Amino acid sequence: MITICFADNSPIVHQGMKTFFSESKTCKVETFVKNYDELQKALSKGKFNTVILDVELNGLNSIINVKALVKNNPETNFIIFTNVSDTLYAPPAIKSGVKAYLSKNIELAELEKAIVSVNNGEVIFSESVREAIEMLKKVKKEDRLYKKLSSREIEVLRYFNEGKKNKEVAKILSLDEKTISTYKLRLLQKLNVTNLVDLLNKSRELEIIS
Template sequence: MITVCLADNSPVVHLGIQTYFKNSSTIKIEEVVSNYDDLLRKIEASPVDCVILDAELSGLNSILKIKKLLQETPKLNVIFFTNVSDTLYAPPAIKSGVKGYVSKNIELDELENTIIRVNNGEFVFSSEVRKAIEILNKTKKSERLFKKLSTREIEVLRYFSEGRKNKEVAKILGLDEKTISTYKLRLLQKLSVTNLLDLINKAKQLEII
């Protein structure tokens, strides 16, 4: 039996997945949480084989948290189950050590298959993710500047694209406001633009956000 912790903000997702796997002889939804702190507590109190994780889970303000979690619990399998932009989040998520990255638009039997395959040691990524990565690899060198962005820079860019100010981003990520200003300057330099509006437009043009 594969034990799973479902970490998602939506009660509808909780109900749907729990109902689907209720009578499964292969997969058991052991825990259900709606924020990152609860996820950590549940994993520590009752280890599971796999976590189905929404990238926008409350309290998960940085992909670096997932990297740290997987370093501390190397036997844990994490599957991103999300609608967050494949191009923006899939590469750093994969780099952090997640074993699967699938869209919430898939059928539940496909999610079931993903859990089983990941538990068997496979890496499973949706066709959308594979397509996004292929596009990145085929992009002209002159348009690949964004591939030099660090995971943290991508996160800061994501919050800027949502219209958040330096102070807000600093609070979300638990960083000093001056540090965010430094990241902003680096982003401007790496994407060869001079202001925030052009930065966001360039990021959209390159399908980073």
């Protein structure tokens, strides 16, 4: 039986997963957590074959946190299960070492199948992720400036897109406000724009953000 730790903000999602997997013959959800701190505590206390993780989990500030989780728990398979843009998060998620990146729009039976496949050594990504990656490969070289962006820069960009100011982003990421200003300057330079409005517009055109 594949043991699972399910990390998601929503109690409704927790209940849905509990109901579905209660009848599974292959997977058992042993623990539900609703924030990053609880996830870390759960991983420190027990061993799970798989962690199902939403990148919008409360307290999970960056894909860098996901990379750290993967590194610190090498015997655990991590699967991203989220509504967050495939184009934004799939490439860095792949690099971070997650074994699957799946949209919450899929059927739960498909999720169960992916969990089993991952625990058999496969790497699974939804069709939308594959299409996004293939599409990005076809983009003209001059339009692929986003590939120069670091995971942290993409994270900062996402918060700017949500309307957050430098001070707010700094607090969320536990960084100095001057550091956020530096990230903003780098983003402007890398995407060859001069202001935040143009930065966000160009980022949407390149589908870095949605």
